[in-house]
Amino acid sequence: MGGDLGPAAVVAGIADSAHKNPDIGFILHGPRDQLAPLVAKRQTLTGRCEIRDATGVVEMEDKPSQAVRQGRDTSMWSALESVRNGEARVCVSCGNTGALMLMSVIRLRKLPGIYRPAIAVLWPSQNPQGHNIMLDGGADIRADAKDLMQYALMGTSYARNGFGLKRPRIGLLNVGTEEHKGRAELKEAHDLIEANARSGDFEFVGFVEGRDLPGTVCDVIVTDGFTGNVALKTGEGTAKLIRELLRDAFAHTPLSRLASILAYTSLRRLGKRIDPRRSNGGVFLGLNGTVVKSHGSADATGVSAAVKLAFQLAQSGFSEKLAARVASASLLEQDADTEPTTHNGDTE
């Protein structure tokens, strides 16, 4: 209920997903009197979409703490509850990010050993899988060395289950020059991640820079939520500027307008590749259960992309595998001084 475009966009999106994927079913949370007519209009949802009546709505402007205090009757709470009690495999929401994260932590609880959950977001890239993963995208403005190491483990799990990468390459975001590799917690995180690379079965490529977020030197980029959020929005802003300038460039003269008609399929191909709707879906990691946060402004295409991602993660048993991975790392850490030598019962 909480997205910018309201429930109609959400229902249109899940109808798209239902049409493409016969193995998917939905529990829709919100005021029944609003949702039932929207669902009834979509034949493809017949028999595949339950409605769970919830009258309250978390607004986009609500403070997270306030949303949680007053939130028991909201669609957001109800959706998380359906993951908590096992009826649903994944929760997808277009609502207020801060409220969704806080409510997720309260209802689903953090995995044992996890201090800071993270939001993993997707960057278009030239890597074969078409996207890189960055975390934290803004769940918490702080992250210490241990948090960053856990982000590396969780990002590995996501890359494996979401993209089928056997041995993901992990990078730690920093500034470029030697002299500037100065933040103490980043040096510490570097060593901690390096020490866990073998047991975690990922390849650690060391420090990477902002240009590597859409680059090809690694698949997963680890950073704190402040830096990650600034980078994410910088990337979005840059892509938006270029789209606008491209549009202006082709509207400049009659000849360029003619060229734009001929170039239509080429431009459309490019548009699809960098369309933020198709990279839609921030995944909350570190909880007992999977939550996918869709962009608040997502339309049907965006919602459908987030649902597709949620389905892939659910199919692969992502939530359970991630929990096992974090648990095995926590055990390892108790033997901090002993170099881990064996590959201990990895479930992925």
Next chain:
Amino acid sequence: MGGDLGPAAVVAGIADSAHKNPDIGFILHGPRDQLAPLVAKRQTLTGRCEIRDATGVVEMEDKPSQAVRQGRDTSMWSALESVRNGEARVCVSCGNTGALMLMSVIRLRKLPGIYRPAIAVLWPSQNPQGHNIMLDGGADIRADAKDLMQYALMGTSYARNGFGLKRPRIGLLNVGTEEHKGRAELKEAHDLIEANARSGDFEFVGFVEGRDLPGTVCDVIVTDGFTGNVALKTGEGTAKLIRELLRDAFAHTPLSRLASILAYTSLRRLGKRIDPRRSNGGVFLGLNGTVVKSHGSADATGVSAAVKLAFQLAQSGFSEKLAARVASASLLEQDADTEPTTHNGDTE
């Protein structure tokens, strides 16, 4: 001497600038036996380019501290010396950023009251002036509230003298949601900048997000050098990815290749707008003298853009005006109740 493409690219760039601008002259620093033949080939430089023999070169990989210790015979040292003794108005260098900054601080000295100099970089934007200014782009990975306030003042001076903006709009970079506006030094900086807006004759628009770096809500974006450097490189990486995808999109089929020929001028127009060579030139702020850092990989076009920026700043008396602005703010601060913050390391 220090750029990736060597002195030939630098000489080609200054020849371009000399051709376009009859009021400009050069002192070129480096090994005379290498530079003299390059200069001799460019008629437009005849009588307008002195060579100052300097045999040493700071390499791109040199550590700044090492470059400074062993640097007295280098072209970089010699170039800064010519600004220090008043022969040159501005120093332009394609060399090692860290070494250039450290050497600049040692030779030119910081302005009274400035603790951390900053590198101001340009972002293409849809603002009328075509670019936004961001600082710090990576001079120092840390910045406390007082540093950020000084960046606002220095950015104001740059926007006024570089772009002719009478009353620049200043934003402070942060993450989006209310709940996340949490870094203590950012709240403090917010209040300090706000308190100086009237006397500094700028408009403070408050917190801005990564998407506002190439946006239109402000002209100058203030942040610490860690965040700024990550954002800068993220923007560069994103633009590079889109350029590559655009090229691929137009090479996809014979029809799209035909379209690209028709679209050539439109694409060229876009290319010029987002060409990083044309936004080339990071300006070191907070020193007794102006230093413009060109991209290490700058070709003739890039060098010429950096020289143009240097010329504009010199013409406007930027260095003196900036010094006066910082001095007046320092005086103000002595009268204010605001306690200057202590350098509290990094809290993360």
